[in-house]
Amino acid sequence: MIRSIRGMAAVCAVASLALAPVSAMAMGSSSSDDSSSSKPAAAAKPSNYKMGVAAVEAQNWSKAIELMAAAIDDNPKNADAFNYLGYAKRKSGDYDGAIRAYNVALDLDPEHKGAHEYIGQAYLETGNMAEAEKHLKALDSICTFGCAEYSSLKDAVSKAKGTS
Structure with a gap:
């Protein structure tokens, strides 16, 4: 054996x-x-978009803004990148920049649920209830059977109105 x-x-x-x-x-x-x-191939570098998402998740707003801007340079038709850019700008206090980015996301994808929710949040945070409700109504139409984005914005609008 x-x-x-x-x-x-x-x-x-x-x-x-x-x-x-x-x-x-x-x-x-x-x-x-x-x-x-x-020589062995170098490991592929993550895309600006993926690194930007990681920066958003880490709440590193300045890095997220930088990386999402680069991701948009890489792909100017990426509605998700504009949405994340808006989110990072809103969280860093740049409401005008956030609303511009969200609007581009919505121009690229008029039914982008995240952009509708987040622009609605931005409008609430800046005291523009009418615009927030406009985006809540859009989400109600887009989310036939309901969705998390609609529920989140609806709760925020109710809270802002003092009716929660």
């Missing part, structure tokens, strides 16, 4: 040596003298 295990180990070792050049080629090495092609 021990001899057969040793024999299998020897066969495996020989097979691995025989296959080593093939597997190295499969991993992207090159037979040319260009040393850069034989």
Whole structure:
């Protein structure tokens, strides 16, 4: 039994040596003298958008604003990036900038639930109940069977009115 295990180990070792050049080629090495092609590829850097989302989650508003602006440069039609930019600006106290960003998100995607909720929150925080209610009504229309964004803004409007 021990001899057969040793024999299998020897066969495996020989097979691995025989296959080593093939597997190295499969991993992207090159037979040319260009040393850069034989180096392992660097790990892919996360996108500005993904790093921006992480900054929002960490409540690092200035970094989130910087990264979402870069994400928008990368993809100017990303309504989610504009929504996150608005959120970070609102949380940092830049209500005008937040409302501009939310409006761009809504121009890109008129049914963006998050943008409707957050712009409604921004309007509440700046004392503009009529605009907040306009976005609550939009969410009521978009969320046929209800949604978290509608419930959240509805609760905030009720609280602001003192009717909660």
